[in-house]
Amino acid sequence: MKFTEKAYKKEKVYLGKAVDFCNDVVILPNKEKATREYLDHPGAVAVVPFLNKTDIIFVKQFRYPVNQVTYEIPAGKLDKKEPLIKCVRRELKEETGYSAKTIKKLLSFWPTPAFSNEVLHIYTASGLSEGNNCPDEDEFVETAVLSYKEALEMIKKGRIKDSKTIIALTYLGTYDK
Secondary structure, three states: OOOOOOEEEOOOOOOOOOOEEEEEEEEOOOOOOOEEEEEOOOOEEEEEEEOOOOOOEEEEEHHHHHHHEEEEEEEEEEOOOHHHHHHHHHHHHHOOOOOEEEEEEEEEOOOOOOOEEEEEEEEEEEEEEEEOOOOOOOOOOEEEEHHHHHHHHHHOOOOOOHHHHHHHHHHHHOOOO
């Protein structure tokens, strides 16, 4: 059986500053029509910045949708046609103040393919040089240094719930040895 759905009618119902919301009509494999509501996202990057072989710089910030302060690896949305590495360097500097000598790609994944087309690209950064952070005007972040082991323990205890952070750290422990 074929699983592919084909767009019949595309409609952006809300144009936002960061993302758009779509309500498309598709033709299903059985030739019937259905509606697909989703978030149209330009993509994003995230970076695991290593101060040394074991210590990682995290950002703490308040996330309104979950009404909590979170621990996350630095991340941010791609600007239109922005190269991935440029975005990694920009977000690392904006959120932590650090610059990296070496940046290495780990993986790319879809955080929520059921209702968003976002692709998140995860990198590591090393050879860090300290500087001043320069967050966006509506972004309030604080850095925290945790060892890789401490971060894994926080995941286990439910203190780190951010999916990109969990995926990045798990990937590092599983595939990047």
